[in-house]
Amino acid sequence: MALLETKNLSYRYGTGTPFEVAALDDVNIQIEKGELLAIIGHTGSGKSTLVQHLNGLLKPQQGQVIIDGQDIWQDKHTVRAARFKVGLCFQYPEYQLFESTVYKDIAFGPVNMGLSEAEVDECVRASAEYVGLAPEQLSKSPFELSGGEKRRVAIAGVMAMRPEILVLDEPTAGLDPRGRERLMRLICNYRETTSNTVVIVSHNMDEVAEFATRVLVMNNSRVAMSGSVGEVFSRYSEISSMGLTVPQITSIFASLRSLGIELPDDVFTVERGEKELLSLLRREGRL
Amino acid sequence: MIKDITIGQYFPGKSFLHSLDARDKLCLTFAFIVMIFVCKNFFSLAVMLLLALLMSLLSRIPARTILKSFRPILPIIILTSALQLYYNDSGTVWFEYWKFKLTSGGVFTAIFMAVRICTLILVSSLLTYTTSPTLLTDAIERLLSPLKIFKVKVHTLAMMMTIALRFIPTLIDEIDRIMSAQKARGADFETGSLITRARALIPIFVPLFVSSFKRAYELAFAMECRCYRGGEGRTRMRKMKFSWRDYAAIAFFCGCFAAVIYLNISFEHLI
Ligand SMILES: Nc1ncnc2c1ncn2[C@@H]1O[C@H](COP(=O)(O)OP(=O)(O)OP(=O)(O)O)[C@@H](O)[C@H]1O
Ligand SMILES: [Mg+2]
Numbered sequence: 001m002a003l004l005e006t007k008n009l010s011y012r013y014g015t016g017t018p019f020e021v022a023a024l025d026d027v028n029i030q031i032e033k034g035e036l037l038a039i040i041g042h043t044g045s046g047k048s049t050l051v052q053h054l055n056g057l058l059k060p061q062q063g064q065v066i067i068d069g070q071d072i073w074q075d076k077h078t079v080r081a082a083r084f085k086v087g088l089c090f091q092y093p094e095y096q097l098f099e100s101t102v103y104k105d106i107a108f109g110p111v112n113m114g115l116s117e118a119e120v121d122e123c124v125r126a127s128a129e130y131v132g133l134a135p136e137q138l139s140k141s142p143f144e145l146s147g148g149e150k151r152r153v154a155i156a157g158v159m160a161m162r163p164e165i166l167v168l169d170e171p172t173a174g175l176d177p178r179g180r181e182r183l184m185r186l187i188c189n190y191r192e193t194t195s196n197t198v199v200i201v202s203h204n205m206d207e208v209a210e211f212a213t214r215v216l217v218m219n220n221s222r223v224a225m226s227g228s229v230g231e232v233f234s235r236y237s238e239i240s241s242m243g244l245t246v247p248q249i250t251s252i253f254a255s256l257r258s259l260g261i262e263l264p265d266d267v268f269t270v271e272r273g274e275k276e277l278l279s280l281l282r283r284e285g286r287l
Numbered sequence: 288m289i290k291d292i293t294i295g296q297y298f299p300g301k302s303f304l305h306s307l308d309a310r311d312k313l314c315l316t317f318a319f320i321v322m323i324f325v326c327k328n329f330f331s332l333a334v335m336l337l338l339a340l341l342m343s344l345l346s347r348i349p350a351r352t353i354l355k356s357f358r359p360i361l362p363i364i365i366l367t368s369a370l371q372l373y374y375n376d377s378g379t380v381w382f383e384y385w386k387f388k389l390t391s392g393g394v395f396t397a398i399f400m401a402v403r404i405c406t407l408i409l410v411s412s413l414l415t416y417t418t419s420p421t422l423l424t425d426a427i428e429r430l431l432s433p434l435k436i437f438k439v440k441v442h443t444l445a446m447m448m449t450i451a452l453r454f455i456p457t458l459i460d461e462i463d464r465i466m467s468a469q470k471a472r473g474a475d476f477e478t479g480s481l482i483t484r485a486r487a488l489i490p491i492f493v494p495l496f497v498s499s500f501k502r503a504y505e506l507a508f509a510m511e512c513r514c515y516r517g518g519e520g521r522t523r524m525r526k527m528k529f530s531w532r533d534y535a536a537i538a539f540f541c542g543c544f545a546a547v548i549y550l551n552i553s554f555e556h557l558i
Contacts, residue, residue, distance in 0.1 A: 052467065055471060057467050057470060057471060080473075080475075083470070083471065083473055084473060087471070088471040089471070090464070090467065090468050090471070093468065095461075095464070095465060095468070095494050095497075095498055096465060096468040096469060096472070096490075096494060097494065098489065098490045098493035098494050098497075099493075108469075108472055108473075108474075108490065109472040109473050112472060112473030112474060112475070113473055143497065157472060158471070158472065161472065161473065
C-alpha cells in the first residue's frame with residue numbers, strides 16, 4: 001500500500017466567478033515510502049496546488065487524499081495529523097520567518113506539535129544540522145542571514161516537525177548554481193539518514209535527473225507521466241511538447257548521436273555522460 | 288476566506304456609471320451620504336434608496352457581487368438594529384416578555400437605521416466598484432488642489448493614497464500566503480482563547496511588516512529611478528472633462544435632494 005495517495009483529485013480556483021480556472025483535474029498519484037519523488041511541469045500546471053492538498057491546506061473539491069489508508073478529511077483531528085505527517089515547505093519560504101532567533105523559528109513547528117522542551121531542542125539541533133547551519137547561527141536573528149541561509153532555516157523549520165513525507169516546492173529556485181547543488185545534496189542526505197520520503201517540485205531537469213528516484217510530470221492540471229528518470233526523459237518529444245526540456249547532458253548526447261557518433265541514448269546525468277565520453281575516446285584510441 | 292472582501296475593489300466596465308467623471312461621482316457620493324443623514328422619515332429615505340437602486344442598475348455590476356459587499360458589515364447592522372429594538376420604547380407596545388419590550392417605535396427605528404446603513408454602504412461601494420483607484424485619487428487631488436494655497440501637499444497625499452489602494456490586493460495575497468505557510472507548520476488560528484488567538488497573529492504580522500517595508504523601499508527606489516520628484520512641474524497624462532452625462536447626473540441628483548428636503552418638511556414623524 002502506498003504511503004500517500006490521491007484519488008480523482010480535482011480543484012478549481014475562483015469557482016462561480018469570471019476568473020474560474022482548473023488547477024487540478026482527476027489527479028491520481030501514489031507516493032511510496034522512502035522515495036524521492038520529483039514533480040515537474042510547466043508554469044501553472046497545478047504543481048503547487050497539488051502539494052497543498054497533500055497536507056490538507058486545500059480541501060479537495062472532488063476526490064480524496066489518503067494517508068496510511070485513511071482519508072485525511074475524515075474529521076478535524078485527521079487534518080491536523082496530516083499537517084504534521086506531511087511537512088510542506090512553500091515556494092520562496094524565506095517570508096515565513098518571524099521569530100527573534102533562528103532557533104525559535106525552527107522550533108515553531110515542534111512547539112505547535114506539543115513536544116516537550118527537550119524533544120523540541122533535539123528536533124531543532126538535528127534539523128539545523130541537516131540543512132548545514134552552524135550551531136552558532138542558531139542564536140542569530142533570521143533577518144540578518146543571507147537569502148540562501150534564510151531558505152535553509154525555513155526548510156529546517158519544516159524538517160523539525162519530523163514529517164514522514166517532506167514536500168518542498170521549488171526549494172532551489174533563485175539560488176546560485178553552487179547553492180542549488182549544496183541544498184540538493186543536503187536534502188538527499190536528510191533522506192538517506194532519516195529514510196523519510198521526500199517530494200520536490202522542480203523546474204531544473206538536471207537536478208531532477210541526478211537526484212530523483214521517480215518523476216511525475218504534470219501537464220494542464222493533469223498527471224501526464226510517471227516513472228523512473230530514464231522512462232520519463234527518454235520520451236523526448238512528448239516532454240518538449242509539454243513545454244519542458246530534458247537534462248542538458250541528454251540533449252547534448254542527442255545532438256552528438258545525430259552527428260553519427262555512437263553513444264547511448266539513456267544518459268541523464270553529467271557523471272554518466274563523462275564516463276560514456278571517456279570510454280568512447282578510449283575505444284577510438286584517442287586517449 | 289479573506290479574499291471574499293470586495294469593499295474598495297474596482298470592477299472594470301463600460302456602464303453609464305463607469306463613464307461618469309470621477310470628480311463628479313466623488314462629489315455626488317459625498318452629497319448623497321450627507322443627504323442620507325438629513326433624511327428624517329421613511330418617505331425621504333425611500334427616495335434615497337430608490338436613487339441608490341437606480342444607480343446599482345446603471346452600474347451593471349452583478350447583484351451577487353453587490354450583495355457580497357454587505358457581508359462584512361452585517362454584524363454592525365444587526366447590532367445597531369438590536370440596540371434600537373432593545374432601548375427604544377416609544378410608540379405602542381406590541382409584545383412584552385420579562386425585561387424585553389417590543390415597541391412600534393423600536394421596530395421602525397431599527398428598520399430605518401438598517402436601511403440607512405445599507406444605502407450608505409451600497410452607494411460608497413458603487414463609487415469604488417465603478418471608479419479605478421487611480422482615477423479616484425486623481426479626482427481627489429484635483430478637488431483638493433485649492434488647498435495648495437495653504438501649503439498642503441495635495442499631490443503627495445494623493446500619491447500616498449494611490450499607492451495604498453494599489454497595494455491592498457497585494458497585501459491580501461501576501462496574508463493568504465503567509466497564513467498557509469504557518470498553517471503548514473502547525474499554526475492554529477481557529478481555536479483557543481482570545482489571547483492565544485491574538486498571539487497566533489504574530490507569525491502572520493511580523494513577516495507581513497517585514498515584506499511591506501522591503502516593498503516600500505523597493506518602490507521608492509523604483510520611483511526615484513524613474514525621476515519621480517513630487518508634484519512640482521508634473522504634467523498629467525489624462526485630462527478630466529465633464530460631459531453631458533455628468534451635468535445630467537448632477538441635475539437628477541439635485542432633483543432627488545430637493546424631493547428629500549420637501550418630504551422631510553412635510554412629514555413630521557418617522558412614518
Ligand atoms: N490563489 C489562486 N487564485 C486563483 N488562481 C490560482 C491561485 N493559485 C494558482 N492559481 C491558478 O491555478 C493554476 C495552477 O497553479 P499552480 O500554482 O498550482 O501552478 P504551478 O504548477 O505551481 O506553477 P509554477 O511552476 O509557476 O509554480 C494556474 O492557472 C494559476 O493561475
Ligand atoms: Mg508553484
